Amino acid sequence: MPVIVQTLEDASYQDQQRIYRDAPPWLLAPFSGDVDLIESALADGSLSAGRLNDRLLGAGRLQRHNDVWYLSHLCVRKVTRHRGGAERLVNQAQKMASQAGAELCLLAPAGHLED
Template identity: 35%
Template structure:
């Protein structure tokens, strides 16, 4: 399934009702234990706190998303979710690959807090090339060319 990457910040969320609708639908498909609050509140609070979302887009609709917080050296990822109807088609893996390319273009590494991950999530990150850093605080993918990437 060919997907492209679509960035959603607070301005995009407020200006485009279809984007808002699609993003809430994505997180409404997540199991309740995966989100700290209902989907609409989660998305709005994340954006109001300065976060953003990178989304998988297919046929002009958002079908997957990952929450991102940016700091001086990294993009911190959380809450990866793909719509139920498009799961098991490689959308999440492709989206995370595109996010890695965007982070590298921005000169940043990708990080995910280890404490927030279930075993299945940790296995997926390991398959995608993320490595647990010393001390086990977070997983990191360093796609920067200067780091000897393949």
């Protein structure tokens, strides 16, 4: 089954409770917490979520510019970790950026981005 990546214009209460529930504090910076991050990303249209069989896998902030897209604050729900969920989200975001003629760059604090 393919992972469906979609920009969220609004997030259900259930999604808001799940998206960053398991996120480590360093992932939420510079925001004051998960609610602040979600509200900010919803306001600027950058909150993207990955779903598999209509179930929320994870989410991230996907900021789209002409030549480059930035993916940050990527968090996969604890129950779906170690199953390739984050990789599938990144691959789909990369495909979408490429189709738009842009490069995808991953943003993370130093020491928190794996090769």
